[in-house]
Amino acid sequence: MSRPDRGTRAMHQTLPPALRDAVDDFAGHLSRVRNRSAHTVRAYVTDLVSLLDHAVRMGCVDLAELDLSVLRSWLARQRTTGAARTSLARRAASARAFSAWAHRAGLLPADVGAALASPRAHRELPSVLRADQAAALVEAPTRRSPPTEQAPTDPAPVGPPPMGPPLPGAGAADPPAGPTSGATEEAQAVPLRDRVLLELLYATGVRVSEACGLDVGDVDHGRRVIRVFGKGGRERSVPYGVPAQRALDDWLRRGRPAMVGARSGHALLLGARGGRLNPTTARQIVGAYAEAAGLPRTSPHGLRHSAATHLLEGGADLRAVQELLGHSSLASTQIYTHVSVERLRAAYRQAHPRA
Structure with a gap:
């Protein structure tokens, strides 16, 4: 059990x-x-x-x-x-x-x-960022020091730890990172990892567990597509854009080699001790950068909501968004049409003289 x-x-x-x-x-x-x-x-x-x-x-x-x-x-x-x-x-x-x-x-x-009947669950409309707010969030690692991680990044070590000093942001006992915390390769790699994490979450709308579960081989650079294993082990391919490709290139060329360790395996995103990035730490990263950028409280799932809403507002087909998000039922995707309508109503009430 x-x-x-x-x-x-x-x-x-x-x-x-x-x-x-x-x-x-x-x-x-x-x-x-x-x-x-x-x-x-x-x-x-x-x-x-x-x-x-x-x-x-x-x-x-x-x-x-x-x-x-x-x-x-x-x-x-x-x-x-x-x-x-x-x-x-x-x-x-x-x-x-x-x-x-x-x-x-x-x-x-x-x-x-x-x-057996059951009460219809009340579904609150998910909060979403505006497009300019989402852009500010994914670009935040290039402007701000990496946030301090409040929890261990990976499970307990199995085997010898990777060589080199611990990274800023490795846990509560580590000193907070800052612009004068040392220009080591490892310290410079952390914002590259954070940038690619934020870019992928917003560009693809994947769940945080799916992003952390990505392997290096799951990225098709030629077609700009990632292979994602979602709920129930269902596999899907999700495209990403040019900004995410640049972030991936920087991370794989300059960031990941500096953080790789004995426990890295094929993991695309790494924690400060070299293991696969933990979803809990990924949530902390997103929340910390949003707070530092003066944005509304945001989580990886908030970026997923934002990506879906912006796709629909840009004219994407509902079934295409369903496929991108990995929803087994179209009903799960339809909530984003309500989000778009509510945003349209808010704009109407604000702008129309007879609203």
Whole structure:
């Protein structure tokens, strides 16, 4: 079973053996058959353990006794404890997925979750940067010192560490970087890495985990395309522009060779200790440069939102944007059409005399 939090593990151990086995088998199905990420498996397992614990408290000692009334009672209890609509919608989806699987596996006489309704999740419009703000952010590493990283960049070392002094920004114990922190090759490499990270996030709209997972061989310089492995291991090709190509060229020629170490492997983006750049550190980098540039609070996902919105505002086809972002459903991409409409309305209210 994937590693959920301590409370879920304790609750899992209190379930009857048959129910524990069902949870473990379902987790294995999600991971091996459905190819879901570890994060998704943890979320489903957490919801399922909560559901089955509630069912046991209602007197269900066998999985075959699980019915629609138990599912509805569980969701109602979640609602009374203050769960948000988005959480209720996700938990209902978890219950339906488990019910369908258990019925196919012969553990349930019927797919009792098929009739389970869930509240429509309220989707807030994502905040996006203006095009000039996004440009200012991706160019910030050329104007500002690298921000201090507040967390370790890579996992604990395996094998000998790379030679050379630690880079500025390697962690909380390191001195903050600045214009007089030393003109070493390693120190000069950090802003090159930060620039290519920001350029790729905005130019391609990839998720931060996808950007950090890129290998050197995933970049096709001739066609200006990167190969991305997204959710569920789905592969897609995403184009990027000339500014990102320049940033990549600088990083691969002058930056990466200065930071490469024993644990670098084929990773495109490296942390300060030579391993693959960690998504947590990448989020810190984006937020720190946005703050230093006086921009609204921004994350890698904010750059993804901005890229999608600017593509649609520039006339890109919705299905093309869906393909670029790696959305399995067009419904996930359609939210950006609402963002564009809201921005149009704001401009109308500001500019039209009879708005």
